[in-house]
Amino acid sequence: MPVTVVAAKPAAQEVHPEKYRYIVNLTDPVFRGYHHGKRKHDDDLEAMLERSRAAGVKSMIITGGSLHESKEALELAHQLGFYATVGCHPTRSAQFDQFRGGPEAYLEELDKLIAANLTGKGRVVAVGECGLDYDRTHFASGDVQRRHFRSQLALAKKYHLSLFLHSRAAHKDFVKILREEGFGDEGGKAVGGKGGVVHSFTGTVEEAAELMDMGFHIGINGCSLKTADNLATTKSIRPDKIMLETDAPWCSLTSTHASKAHLNSLPPALTALYFPQATKPESFVYGRPIKGRNEPGAIGGVAWVVHKLTDGVPFERVTEKAWKNTVEVFGLTELQ
Secondary structure (H helix, E strand, O other), rough: OOOOOOOOOOOOOOOOOHHHHEEEEEOHHHHHHHEEEEEOOOOOOHHHHHHHHHHOOEEEEEEOOHHHHHHHHHHOOOOOOOOEEEEEOHHOHHHHEEEOOOOOHHHHHHHHHHHHOOOOOEEEEEEEEEEEEEOOOOOOOHHHHHHHHHHHHHHHHHHHOOOEEEEOOOHHHHHHHHOOOOOOOOOHHOOOOOOOEEEOOOOOOOHHHHHHOOOEEEEOOHHHOOHHHHHHHHHHHHHHHEEEOOOOOOOOOOOOOOHHHHHHEEEEEEHHHHHHOEOOHOOOOOOEEEEEOOOOOHHHHHHHHHHHHOOOOOOHHHHHHHHHHHHHHOOHHHHH
């Protein structure tokens, strides 16, 4: 998409965080004070949400990584007025075979969960997180992952939902399955699909290009900005195909990442909003973030790095385009 290139806003200029709108994904007990299964501090979900709102977050998509987690994601989405995905992460896909009644019964439960939550507040907006992860086949073999990736694609076709996708070290098989299931063009429009996003993308320029040509969007977070190669891939993403995310509480932007050089130019007013002073869990102070725990508000930092990689395209234009892409793909028309 053609853009008008103008000078980036100087750091000294007044900034207006309420103009920077994002959608993020969120689900983990660390926001309730539990770290590695142990209670470390008080529940601070509401304080985290307040910081996120101050940072410009207008809504969230809470991702489901299993049948159980999808139920929790929907419950939280209903409570908070957000959105949810329903599906099974590739590293948990062995749950299909371990489920009472077998994989058909597990898929049927996912199906029922989607069918019961297609409209209104807290609704399902995508199938997933699903896909392939060959970096972690010790959790589920490649064969198991491939089989249950296909079965979840059938749900996206049936309910005409977008896909929330995961691909790690598996691009060849990942796109092969998508193509074989009818998602090789226009995001699967011909078979009832509505495209989707390959989230937390860490692949190559060429892999991103293939996925975009197939009609999919690319999701960028801190894990997508670790290396110089990652930055090159991010820079190659077309404006009409980019989405921003955090994958909170994971995928933080850290001082060891290649993105740090670009974050150094973040205006102080925005630094205070996106990366407020944090404390260790054992030194918890209500109202402050926890060190090592990524938060939705940090999505502004992701947006800033993307802005710095786009040769002067204004910050507001980068964030607004990512926002519009997300609203369109997931059908969040009430946020327009």
